[in-house]
Amino acid sequence: MRVALFVSCLVDLFRPSAGFAAVKLLERLGAEVVVPPAQTCCGQPAYNSGDFNTARELARPLIDALGFYEHVVVPSGSCTGMLVTHYPELFKAEPLWQAKAETLAARTRELSAFLAEHGGDDFIDASFAGKVAMHDSCSARRELGVFDQPRALLAKVSGLEQVELQDAETCCGFGGTFCVKYPDISGRMVADKAEAVAASGADLLVSGDIGCLMNIAGRLKRMGSPVRVYHLAEVLAGMTDVPAIGEPEKP
Amino acid sequence: MKPTSHAFSNNAHRALHDKTLQQALAKAGVGFVDKRRAAIDGLPEFQALRQAGKRIKDHTLANLDHYLLRFEAQVQASGGQVHWAETPEQACVAVLDICRNANAKMVAKGKSMVGEEIAVNDALEAAGFEVVETDLGEYIIQIAHEPPSHIIAPAVHKTRGQIAELFEKLHHQPGLTRPLETVPQIVDEARQVLREKFLASDVGITGANFLIAETGSTVIVTNEGNGDLSATLPRVHIVLASIEKVVPNLEDAAVLLRLLARSATGQEITSYTTFFTGPRRADDPDGPEQFHVVLVDNGRSRMLGGDYHEMLRCIRCGACLNHCPVYSAVGGHAYGWVYPGPMGAVLTPLMVGLQEGRPLPNASTLCGRCEEVCPMSIPLPRMLREHRRQEFARRLTPPRARWALAAWAYFARRPELYRQASRIAIKLLNLLAGGNGRFRSMLFAQAWTAARDLPAPQGDTFMAQWKQRRKP
Amino acid sequence: MSDSRAAILARLSKSLAHEAAAEAPEIVQRIEAHVRGPQPQWEASPRERFLNKLEKVVGTWAEVASKENIAQAVADYLAAQNLAKSLAVAPHPLLDSVDWPAGFRAERRRAVGEDRVSLAVAFCAIAETGSLVLLAGPDSPTTLNFLPDDFLCVLPTNRIVPRMEDAWALLREERGTMPRATNIVTGPSRTADVEQTIHLGAHGPRRLHVLLLQGGA
Numbered sequence: 001m002r003v004a005l006f007v008s009c010l011v012d013l014f015r016p017s018a019g020f021a022a023v024k025l026l027e028r029l030g031a032e033v034v035v036p037p038a039q040t041c042c043g044q045p046a047y048n049s050g051d052f053n054t055a056r057e058l059a060r061p062l063i064d065a066l067g068f069y070e071h072v073v074v075p076s077g078s079c080t081g082m083l084v085t086h087y088p089e090l091f092k093a094e095p096l097w098q099a100k101a102e103t104l105a106a107r108t109r110e111l112s113a114f115l116a117e118h119g120g121d122d123f124i125d126a127s128f129a130g131k132v133a134m135h136d137s138c139s140a141r142r143e144l145g146v147f148d149q150p151r152a153l154l155a156k157v158s159g160l161e162q163v164e165l166q167d168a169e170t171c172c173g174f175g176g177t178f179c180v181k182y183p184d185i186s187g188r189m190v191a192d193k194a195e196a197v198a199a200s201g202a203d204l205l206v207s208g209d210i211g212c213l214m215n216i217a218g219r220l221k222r223m224g225s226p227v228r229v230y231h232l233a234e235v236l237a238g239m240t241d242v243p244a245i246g247e248p249e250k251p
Numbered sequence: 252m253k254p255t256s257h258a259f260s261n262n263a264h265r266a267l268h269d270k271t272l273q274q275a276l277a278k279a280g281v282g283f284v285d286k287r288r289a290a291i292d293g294l295p296e297f298q299a300l301r302q303a304g305k306r307i308k309d310h311t312l313a314n315l316d317h318y319l320l321r322f323e324a325q326v327q328a329s330g331g332q333v334h335w336a337e338t339p340e341q342a343c344v345a346v347l348d349i350c351r352n353a354n355a356k357m358v359a360k361g362k363s364m365v366g367e368e369i370a371v372n373d374a375l376e377a378a379g380f381e382v383v384e385t386d387l388g389e390y391i392i393q394i395a396h397e398p399p400s401h402i403i404a405p406a407v408h409k410t411r412g413q414i415a416e417l418f419e420k421l422h423h424q425p426g427l428t429r430p431l432e433t434v435p436q437i438v439d440e441a442r443q444v445l446r447e448k449f450l451a452s453d454v455g456i457t458g459a460n461f462l463i464a465e466t467g468s469t470v471i472v473t474n475e476g477n478g479d480l481s482a483t484l485p486r487v488h489i490v491l492a493s494i495e496k497v498v499p500n501l502e503d504a505a506v507l508l509r510l511l512a513r514s515a516t517g518q519e520i521t522s523y524t525t526f527f528t529g530p531r532r533a534d535d536p537d538g539p540e541q542f543h544v545v546l547v548d549n550g551r552s553r554m555l556g557g558d559y560h561e562m563l564r565c566i567r568c569g570a571c572l573n574h575c576p577v578y579s580a581v582g583g584h585a586y587g588w589v590y591p592g593p594m595g596a597v598l599t600p601l602m603v604g605l606q607e608g609r610p611l612p613n614a615s616t617l618c619g620r621c622e623e624v625c626p627m628s629i630p631l632p633r634m635l636r637e638h639r640r641q642e643f644a645r646r647l648t649p650p651r652a653r654w655a656l657a658a659w660a661y662f663a664r665r666p667e668l669y670r671q672a673s674r675i676a677i678k679l680l681n682l683l684a685g686g687n688g689r690f691r692s693m694l695f696a697q698a699w700t701a702a703r704d705l706p707a708p709q710g711d712t713f714m715a716q717w718k719q720r721r722k723p
Numbered sequence: 724m725s726d727s728r729a730a731i732l733a734r735l736s737k738s739l740a741h742e743a744a745a746e747a748p749e750i751v752q753r754i755e756a757h758v759r760g761p762q763p764q765w766e767a768s769p770r771e772r773f774l775n776k777l778e779k780v781v782g783t784w785a786e787v788a789s790k791e792n793i794a795q796a797v798a799d800y801l802a803a804q805n806l807a808k809s810l811a812v813a814p815h816p817l818l819d820s821v822d823w824p825a826g827f828r829a830e831r832r833r834a835v836g837e838d839r840v841s842l843a844v845a846f847c848a849i850a851e852t853g854s855l856v857l858l859a860g861p862d863s864p865t866t867l868n869f870l871p872d873d874f875l876c877v878l879p880t881n882r883i884v885p886r887m888e889d890a891w892a893l894l895r896e897e898r899g900t901m902p903r904a905t906n907i908v909t910g911p912s913r914t915a916d917v918e919q920t921i922h923l924g925a926h927g928p929r930r931l932h933v934l935l936l937q938g939g940a
């Protein structure tokens with residue numbers, strides 16, 4: 001099984017270890033992982049800013065680069081949503097490209113959904129002694145319906161106890177460019193979310209989306225909270241020896 | 252009402268720092284969400300009803316002209332009159348003409364969002380009529396000279412103390428005070444004051460939740476009974492209704508009523524659901540002598556068949572407001588016009604112009620919770636993004652944002668260049684963080700670092716490391 | 724005004740790509756088919772469901788064995804609430820034979836602002852939501868339902884229908900047309916406009932009391 005990894009720009013730039021964790025998990029499934037070099041960004045910043053032309057310009061080469069593979073996996077709910085839901089909409093006036101976008105959409109999965117779908121009982125070999133809270137990104141939860149899969153995967157990590165967040169379905173306030181366009185409101189939303197994380201008693205917070213995690217981790221750090229923040233893949237791959245998001249590098 | 256939607260950022264900033272407002276919002280939010288959830292959990296047929304409701308609205312909109320004509324014919328057959336208004340001005344003229352012809356002095360008003368939209372109170376007052384809002388929430392904001400901050404709970408932003416203070420000032424003569432501390436005391440006082448107004452009014456104006464083409468009936472749902480008193484006691488009853496309110500028959504209304512109250516307040520049905528059909532009959536002992544329906548377009552006929560067509564399914568339940576994290580943080584007034592929250596962010600630019608309403612569709616993370624709870628399954632995030640598309644196409648996006656987007660896109664379109672440039676930037680950032688793993692503040696990123704630290708990148712990009720790893 | 728009518732209709736017809744007509748056959752058919760949407764289901768009998776839902780919205784009720792006992796049931800309620808024996812009574816035929824005891828002032832008329840208590844007869848009731856349906860007319864003045872503090876309503880038990888759609892069927896069968904006002908009343912008047920705290924008796928009745936009349940009217 002060959003799997004193309006669309007690593008997503010935030011993982012590429014800010015959290016490569018989450019990308020390598022995804023590779024490790026996919027390889028444990030027996031997949032051959034390919035990272036097509038033509039990838040940069042899925043175009044969401046342009047799309048959500050109303051610049052549909054730029055979004056299409058970024059989408060076309062990506063559709064060409066990824067559409068060739070039988071399986072495309074993305075360690076981000078929001079970028080998966082872009083590929084799966086929004087690419088076909090973006091090209092509704094261009095039948096040829098729409099058909100290509102639909103093909104790509106059908107082959108693309110968010111990482112945890114792919115792992116839950118293809119993984120057996122023994123591909124996760126990780127342990128973590130402590131409580132872990134899962135934060136669902138809005139796109140994973142509502143656009144893709146990914147909710148049970150990450151929890152089922154976390155249940156396979158030995159020693160790990162899952163806790164749920166209060167008001168879990170509320171957005172963390174990241175929202176791509178929203179967090180810099182409306183910093184007051186975004187700040188208030190992430191403050192509420194971080195309070196819920198702190199109140200949950202979790203030792204770790206995980207999510208499938210680095211955007212949410214940088215936002216919430218940044219706030220937890222500002223609060224002085226000891227909760228550590230990782231991408232879901234890092235915990236599943238047993239890579240919690242890497243400094244958590246926003247944590248100092250090890251000397 | 253002069254919109255201040257263009258100043259959303261400042262409005263929101265003020266709202267976030269208004270302690271009293273934040274108290275009131277905190278009290279309201281959780282209640283609405285929990286009550287709705289309990290009501291929907293208690294009705295296994297809810298999702299089936301939701302689909303049925305959407306089908307009813309879609310069918311009606313696809314035949315809106317037919318159904319409006321049928322509704323008009325039935326109103327006339329029951330002795331009522333129908334007035335068509337393309338604009339808020341025309342609607343106000345129609346209302347003023349009816350009031351003048353009836354030699355009216357005082358007007359009792361039930362809650363009507365279309366009334367807010369066309370600013371009928373201002374028009375009536377300017378023409379010398381006394382207007383009294385009779386819904387308690389509307390009355391409170393009327394005497395506070397404020398617009399509603401929520402479409403079903405207009406005074407949700409006011410605390411008990413603020414309301415008591417307003418009443419003290421307006422109702423009480425010097426030396427004559429009654430205690431106004433508890434909710435019952437406040438409500439009872441409003442009941443007493445407004446009862447006299449009902450009995451003295453010549454004209455009653457109400458809105459309409461639905462119009463029934465089958466019978467020519469207009470439907471209102473209330474809990475207080477003020478709408479019914481406004482429609483029963485005065486000599487003239489005027490119904491303000493927008494054109495998309497029509498549904499085919501009484502069975503359709505039954506479906507939508509089951510969705511409306513649950514989505515709005517978590518009730519199974521409101522205390523009063525009333526179908527008005529024409530004026531008082533020859534042998535009726537009470538009721539108005541005249542029955543008028545003013546059908547308001549105000550841009551809706553242009554929405555039909557276009558990018559915002561599905562917004563016409565909205566039944567004004569307020570669920571999208573109650574579940575919106577942005578609305579919950581800043582309240583309704585920040586939105587700067589009549590309709591707040593996600594539905595307001597879609598409607599406002601359409602009704603007051605994109606130039607004025609521009610910030611509202613941007614003030615959203617597109618988290619999708621509004622669409623999830625909407626009983627009419629309106630794709631609100633898609634329409635918010637559509638506004639952004641038109642804003643960008645019409646070059647209304649602020650230059651700084653356009654420039655930043657163009658600069659980023661220049662690199663993103665060129666993978667090789669992007670990889671080199673991003674690698675340098677990331678290494679630099681990592682160096683700047685000095686092993687701390689995060690920035691407490693950073694030049695050009697104050698928007699981020701005001702409320703949270705900025706996690707630093709890990710050191711090199713994934714793509715560069717991957718290339719290295721694959722080298723034989 | 725007729726100009727705006729024409730302009731609105733023209734715009735609608737243009738986007739819908741058809742000529743506007745009040746009597747379009749498919750529309751007439753759609754209206755007259757009276758197709759019901761999904762119908763909520765429950766186990767209890769209509770009577771049980773109605774009373775359960777009525778209690779949930781803080782309505783009260785008392786059983787009345789026959790028409791002859793209505794006056795006594797009213798007297799009991801007024802005594803329990805410590806109210807004067809004075810009320811406005813709907814000119815409904817069901818109440819014609821009520822023999823009011825000495826000292827009662829029961830006037831057959833619409834309500835006025837000073838009335839504290841009223842008595843009317845429901846057209847039917849909806850079990851699903853615990854609602855009373857009242858139809859405005861010479862025998863049922865609307866003001867009785869809204870002005871007094873205490874609203875008493877006679878409901879013959881055989882007039883409890885399961886759902887709103889059943890009330891519409893009954894209305895079409897027995898009346899043919901809609902009255903000026905069709906009031907679906909579910910509990911007393913209430914408001915939550917002050918700090919989302921529910922308070923009963925906003926503008927309409929503070930209390931709703933149903934007299935459940937055994938058998939039929």
